[in-house]
Amino acid sequence: MDKVHEFTLDTVDFGGLKILRPISTEENPWGNLSILRDTPWGDQIPVVSGEVYSHATHGYALPLMKVIGPPPEALLRMIPQKFRGCASSKDCLMIDYEVCQPCVKMPDCYIPQGVSESIALAASLVMLAWKEGRYVVIVEGMEFGD
Numbered sequence: 001m002d003k004v005h006e007f008t009l010d011t012v013d014f015g016g017l018k019i020l021r022p023i024s025t026e027e028n029p030w031g032n033l034s035i036l037r038d039t040p041w042g043d044q045i046p047v048v049s050g051e052v053y054s055h056a057t058h059g060y061a062l063p064l065m066k067v068i069g070p071p072p073e074a075l076l077r078m079i080p081q082k083f084r085g086c087a088s089s090k091d092c093l094m095i096d097y098e099v100c101q102p103c104v105k106m107p108d109c110y111i112p113q114g115v116s117e118s119i120a121l122a123a124s125l126v127m128l129a130w131k132e133g134r135y136v137v138i139v140e141g142m143e144f145g146d
Helices: 031-036 050-057 062-068 072-076 117-131
Strands: 004-011 015-022 047-049 138-140
Touching (some): 072 117
Antiparallel strands (some): 004 015
């Protein structure tokens, strides 16, 4: 899952916005996160226009903030119950059911249950980004300079 960018946008009105964005192609703006489309994780990832995203990269983030949705930490609570348990819970010596689920105290080793390994890896990447307060966005369409 190495084809993502993690960075911070310096904005006038919102300070530093932490962002995780997959590297897209012309035909697939979701990049390596395309496996999450139509999953509980993908349903929480906003798709923003290239124009809105470009404004944010130039410091004007209000249009982005209007479409980006809830704070990243809140998205962790939106994962349905059947996917909240950790797939490693039966073999884990340090399982703590209070934190071994999507939450701000979630350990880095958490793996969502009830999905394929490839979906679990992509979902873990997204949830760890949310845990650290990082917005995950998909940029669709032309940006300034394209």
